[in-house]
Amino acid sequence: MAGVARWWCSSVGARGAPSPAMEAGSWLPATSPWATRLVAAARTDCHDGRRCGKPATIPAAPPWMRGEKGRRAALRRFLQLLRVCSRWASYQVLTAFGVSKVLESGHSGYKAGDLVWGIIGCEEYTLVTNPESLFKISHPEFPLSYYTGVLGMPGLTAYAGFFDVAKPKKGEYVFVSAASGAVGQLVGQLAKITGCYVVGSAGSDEKVNLLKTKFGFDDAFNYKKEKDLNAALKRCFPDGIDIYFENVGGAMLDAVLLNMRLHGRVSMCGLISQYNLEQPEGVRNLFCIVTKRIRVEGFMVTEYFGTYSKFEEEMAGYLKKGKITYVEDVAEGIENVPAALIGIFYGRNIGKQLVAVARE
């Protein structure tokens, strides 16, 4: 649920009082001497401070909190939830990607009414001491929630990881794991725009259907129903894989390596199947990297923030022309945050999970 939307930020700490972390000024690092008070917030009239404050801290649960099936995984999920709750209970302000409106600004680059997205505290009012870390929203004609997804961090992740890291060529074979997620669905569509053959994997038949009917993937499979991932990939890619957009790791990566083509590229975005394990699974087929001259490269979207404006314009163009479709799973109202959060651990969300705290 990282990158969950906060429209808009909720109360200043629990019970409407400033949180200790906020008072200490430590909840968002000051990265520049010219950082000044920039208050991002909106619509304070829709909830009282207490009701808004508590749930809005929960969506910051990072992706490595997502688990697998089974008892131990369920226990881990529960423990992770406890950790989040304890963090909240200790008045530490959690952070997340969200969309906000500027109320006051002492920084010349921002004025009241500006719409911004970026990492800010899960609060109704947020004091931003490093405003240079935020991005202005140039296309308010789109749903603002898009700036937590297709036009925000996940969109730039897909764009940079596919184009800059994987360096695709027309006609290549592309495989995307966790393909119905916020990033995966975009990678698949960018690959189709590039003229590639694209297959995705997901964890339910409903998601697989979405990949094939809504996002235009050439093929897709439900990895939970496949007894042999290697065989599934051979079925979908009889001629092998040129590009693997890696979101999951573990057994899937091992199977993919066996099916890569010469000079294949693995754009390593995340290894979500491994985050909840006490010890990561070992990947055994690494010798394929030598024999097939594969390039495996990791990346972090933060290094591409400097290219955001170019990306925003290109992606906005794709959206306007209908070349990119984006699916969100929006939980309405702060009272639904717990259910939305728990649902993610079970893969119940279809598309990017958001919580609309308030709508303008």
Next chain:
Amino acid sequence: MAGVARWWCSSVGARGAPSPAMEAGSWLPATSPWATRLVAAARTDCHDGRRCGKPATIPAAPPWMRGEKGRRAALRRFLQLLRVCSRWASYQVLTAFGVSKVLESGHSGYKAGDLVWGIIGCEEYTLVTNPESLFKISHPEFPLSYYTGVLGMPGLTAYAGFFDVAKPKKGEYVFVSAASGAVGQLVGQLAKITGCYVVGSAGSDEKVNLLKTKFGFDDAFNYKKEKDLNAALKRCFPDGIDIYFENVGGAMLDAVLLNMRLHGRVSMCGLISQYNLEQPEGVRNLFCIVTKRIRVEGFMVTEYFGTYSKFEEEMAGYLKKGKITYVEDVAEGIENVPAALIGIFYGRNIGKQLVAVARE
């Protein structure tokens, strides 16, 4: 013992008779319609056909025959030896990198007396049907054995894997595993020429000493004496590793990943610790590739054969200026091939293992 020298090739099959494989023309593929008879051989007077023929097939044992310590490893080595012997017993001609002299040629590019290196059959006389796969020797002023090493395939491997794959910059921190081997010793010296800080690992104190005193490594350690590879790397690289020239895989790769710096590169040349295992070890720390934006890239020297001339001139220059030192472990006489071969499995060789079948 791959890439072992054959100075010069020995008898045409066992017992002086042409081998069945040779008669079938299958022991070296004809890759071009203009392939003609090119006979490479020399000094047939030093051994009788039978004595030369048998041992000269053994050195083609590939590097993945090298094992680890312990009983199971010893058993695997024995089984591997059996496989080699059975291949030899079946009259299949083994191939290896070696140096030869052209005796007759129907190809306009070669004439009698030319010195060549490349993959040819382990025979006294070799019928070459794809002469375009051989390289002419431009610097016979060096020991000809250098063309099985520093001026041949291992040299080009080190050069391409370090400069083209790892793309080093002056001042970077470089780690080389299997550092006293034919490739590793050259990578370390090329790194020093580039102005890098270089540490190598090897399997004996004698080899470690060689790395520090002969090849100019800044530091080195005996991996067999280290209880904790992660701690050893932290000791040698308190600021982390920029480039890992990977020759071994397994536990070493896992430890290296923990110690890589941001935007580090792993030039994956081989995973020799894994070749003899029934199932490769799993590498668990792959998430470091994401968080540290590491590039892991495999390569095969064959793809760089087109750049050989440029490499040969540059390496010859380094040798003449004394900037590169090269150490070989030469077994004299075909009767010492078995001992040399077995010694490799136990890491007894210091530097590139060769067998001098004949000297001119």
